[in-house]
Amino acid sequence: MSSSDLATEHPETQLEHDSTLVLDKAVSLTLSSDSLLIVEAKTKTTHAISLxxxxxxxxxxxxxxxxxxxxxxxxDVSVTALHYPVGEKEKPAIEAWMNKLLDLAYGTAQRRKRLKVLINPFGGKGNAPSLYQRYAAPIFAAARCQVDVQSTEYRGHAIEIAEQLDIDAYDAIVCCSGDGLPYEVFNGLGKRPNGREALAKVAVALLPCGSGNGLTWNCQGTGSNSIAALCIVKGLRTPLDLVSVTQQNTRTLSFLSQSFGIVAECDLGTDHIRWMGAQRFTYGFLVRLLQRTIWPCDLAIKVEMDDKQAIKEHYAAFRAKEEEDGPLAEQARLDAAKQSPVLPELQFGTVQDELPQDWEVVPGDTMGNFYAGNMAIMSKDTNFFPASLPNDGLMDIVTIDGTVSRGTSLKMMTEIETGGFFDMPDVKIRKAIAYRLVPHQKEGYISIDGERVPFEAFQCEIHQGLGTVLAKSRHAYEADGPR
Incomplete structure (x- = not known):
């Protein structure tokens, strides 16, 4: 229905029970709980627009x-506009209705966000600049977001940008990339003297331009640039657990996952075939499955929950929570971060400290796959951690013995997409707050959020709600939970 179909030359406007606007007795605009309903009297046609x-x-x-x-x-979505002529006398009534429309359309989401947009022109297939201009920029402009666009020029540039950012000038940093730029941004914010305050104040979001795009799939439930842009416009400020990773004297932050074994090999060992997109992970898995499948290590975990039924109940209870206080709870979090602005201290020390006595030592001589997830979906159709939650203060750890048959390994791969992976008996799942992993071999791959780190001992611990993202839900990812 075009705007000319709906417009009238001499509008007469009235407001009925404050949710219906009638224009010249020819067109009515009615607000429901989730839609704007447009009814044209002459043709008796009805058109609904989701709020x-x-x-x-x-x-x-x-x-x-x-x-x-x-x-x-x-x-995909594209920007469309409806135009209705109005007279001076009608403007006060129309303005009151319009304000109610915007209140319902945005709810507790912040309007007209101030966005720092970072574009990685080299990542993925190298098309991030064109994807942003074609699909996202028009959405941000139509929503009247304030946008400051900058291209990253080299690896680690986003760390520097986030570290030096005026955190009072922006509501969110939007990365046009794969998961590499968000990883850099979280770490850049965390490197500041007021790292905790910066991570609480500035949200991080992703427009999907890479191979995995885990941040977008989890927070927005889409691989589409334009729909992701809409979700950012309507996104709720959501606390996100972040994980501290220590190796020797370094400490970095992880938002997505840490892997060792076949998953790390599939991720980092396939950089030369990035042109394949997400399919490179599948290819890498199949190639490596036919080769060596054991990555021996020492592993110790601070386990909080290791019974699958208990994990399912925890997930269901957390997901069912009310939107507690919304902006009030968010303000309390910001106030707390401002009062204690530095990054939280490490509760369990670093990988160089003595191993805590109450950690569970897990046999790792025949480790096939170690995967710790802070989010549910790792890339399209790979809901690897269905019980993962944004801010429950727990990471989900999957371990699989390398001696399982190739047939079982292939079945695991197909069951990830169908939802049966979680309940497979050979898949061991724990919810934990910390762990330490020490590789036995001298060479191999360790992946942190898809980034390669030195192949050496590392220790991780989780910090509840340390980071901030823009998401559709404050309590759950856009993924199916465990069945």
Missing amino acids: YNVLDAEINPSSLVITYAQHSSKD
């Missing part, structure tokens, strides 16, 4: 303009 898709509304000198994101295809 989630409404970007902005304004009264200019002669008309009411409603801007929204319309689905141009299943996986």
